[in-house]
Amino acid sequence: MKTPERAAFDALDHPVVVVVGGGFAGLEMIHRLSGKPFKVILLDKNNYHCFQPLLYQVATGSLGADNIAYPFRRSVGPMPNVMYRMAEVLRINPAENRVETDHGNFRYDHLVLATGTETNFFGNQRIAHEAMQLKSINQALDIRSDFLQEFEAALYLDDEKEQRQRLNFVVVGGGPSGVELAGALAEIRKTILKHEFREVDNRRMQIHLVDSGDAVLGNFSPKAQQLARKFLEQLGVNVKLGALVTGYDGKRVTFKDGSTMDSSTVIWTAGVKGRPIPGLESAVEERPARYRVDAFNRVEGKANIYAIGDIALDRSDPKWAKGHPQVAPVAIQQARHLAKNLLRKDRAQWQPFAYRDKGSMATIGRYKAVVDFGKLRFGGPIAWFLWLFVHLMSIVGFRSRIMVLTHWAWKYLSWRNTIRLIIRPYVRKEYVVQGPQEDGGPRPKAVHA
Ligand SMILES: Cc1cc2nc3c(=O)[nH]c(=O)nc-3n(C[C@H](O)[C@H](O)[C@H](O)COP(=O)(O)OP(=O)(O)OC[C@H]3O[C@@H](n4cnc5c(N)ncnc54)[C@H](O)[C@@H]3O)c2cc1C
Structure with a gap:
């Protein structure tokens, strides 16, 4: 027997949006479509969102894995029109508006591909x-x-x-x-x-x-x-x-x-490269394996399939003639923008995507970071605190933020993180x-x- 929540989801008479991948792009997408007139299904092979910018801190023992991973079920729980399924998408069947996964098939009206990238060994x-x-x-x-x-x-x-x-x-x-x-x-x-x-x-x-x-x-x-x-x-x-x-x-x-x-x-x-899902080969740019999309993030030749984030290659903006950088802000902004366009009933009102580059930062060690922000270029302790703040605020989940802050305080004051x-x-x-x-x-x- 269905739970009332499941029955309510099934009864929704809205277009179905299937989002493949719950990284920065996919997660932002479901947040933007939550409570909106869509039936949203998030598919990801993992049951958590991973905050990749801090992976190196897990690798070097500064943070635990659970500090930078956030379960999708916790995100989706309060979203009645969003359902999550742990599944790996194996094939796209655009002729039948269907994706095939290791756990069965899902039909869509709109398909959003946000599958990110994998390490590129350049064939070696x-x-x-x-x-x-x-x-x-x-x-x-x-x-x-x-x-x-x-x-x-x-x-x-x-x-x-x-x-x-x-x-x-x-x-x-x-x-x-x-x-x-x-x-x-x-x-x-x-x-x-x-x-x-x-x-x-x-x-x-x-x-x-x-x-x-x-x-x-x-x-x-x-x-x-x-x-x-x-x-x-x-x-x-x-x-x-x-x-x-x-x-x-x-x-x-x-x-x-x-x-x-x-x-x-x-x-x-x-380096990284995309790992496109079989079924849309004609829209894949071989190097570095990304879906070619237009300024509305529509996958080339497909009216109801979109790609956002690292896997998307949009060359329509002359400022980014080689495509946008594969960074989290691009993924998040593209997701927000596509969600807004999907909510516009009339396609003639859709707006092209324009990336707002907020700059770049990297940290090298305690009190050692560099920041490029507009025309400002600086490094040292201020850049490092800024890096800490920006990353802390970007982590998903209040508890994770507190945990990361505690770990960092302990680590950088005592060097005794455990x-x-x-x-x-x-x-x-x-x-x-x-x-x-x-x-x-x-x-x-x-x-x-
Ligand atoms: C070590 C590292 C450090 C980084 N540091 C920074 C940084 O400091 N600042 C910054 O802006 N960016 C940084 N990036 C880049 C940033 O993480 C990416 O640009 C961002 O994650 C892209 O988001 P996305 O949603 O496109 O893909 P991802 O975040 O990679 O998410 C893709 C999701 O798709 C799922 N998936 C993939 N294939 C399938 C499938 N077939 N079926 C089901 N699910 C699937 C995956 O499980 C994953 O959850 C870093 C990346 C790495 C690896």
Whole structure:
């Protein structure tokens, strides 16, 4: 028997909007359509929204996973016209206005795709297999376990070379994620490794931030780039620019110029790409796998399918001829804008999307952050407090905000935050070679150890 709430939802005689993905874009979308004349179904393969900008803090043990994840059911609970289903969308059938999932099919009148991106290894399968990633909570927890396991393992090694290899961390990609992660690892060396792993000489831990470009924070102003590099070097991060990584076998990183670097841990933050769902191939821009949309976020050639956030590629605005940056404000603004347009009955009244760029910020360590805001470019303690404030206010859920604030206060005042727990040990996967590769050589096959 149906509950009264379910019966009321079913009885709604409104157009059905299916939203795929509850990231920044999808979550904003359901908030904007809550209480409006639509029957909304949110589908996400996870049962929580993940606040990706703070993933690196989970990876480095500053925050717990539950501080940056928020259950969809808590968001949807007070929204009578919104239903959530935990499901992975496997195919879109535009001819029949239907999406197919691992838990059955859902019919729609409007389909909103907000599926975000995944790590881009630019086709290098071996690196994809060996390197660690930072796009999900699972991956952040893997990094946390891995670096703690490396510290513990280093204590059993007498050989300096072996110990150095264990404690050599290579972060590939000098964008905000790479910079923030490298800075946080450097702080761990200065505080945790030094005081809690006293038997290891903490100078043996090296952090390398590697990028193929000629500056870190490629999309920031030159002033922010220089400041960020200065802060990183003050923390003891080795910044290696103009260095293109071409290989990694789990022990050794190889660069395009033939040089190598030994490391047990490579964390790849060098790019993202979309993972479009089968069924709309004609609208997919191959590189970097995003749906081409018009200024109304309509997927090319489809009147009732829209893409928003990282997965959408809108080249209609001459100011953003290569598409908008893949950041949270774009995702949120596109969702708000599309919701407003959907609420306008007459399509002739729809307004084109225009992105309001509010600037960029990145943090490198305590009191060390950089901000580009309009014509203002600054760094240091004020930028750092601003970064803390903006991120704190953006986290979903009052409780999470309080928890994060408490963790940060404790961490930055005492350096004694306590989430350095190996609850779920990271098990390295064996790399098994099998079958022919494109170049005629053997093809790798990943096998879980
Ligand atoms: C480490 C890191 C740090 C970042 N830092 C910043 C920052 O400081 N500032 C900033 O503005 N941006 C930052 N970003 C970028 C920002 O997080 C993204 O731009 C933003 O998350 C995009 O939102 P979205 O809704 O498009 O996608 P996402 O937030 O990625 O959400 C996509 C959702 O879709 C779901 N999904 C995917 N495929 C399917 C499917 N087939 N079926 C069902 N569900 C599916 C996923 O589970 C996920 O919940 C960072 C990103 C990362 C990874």
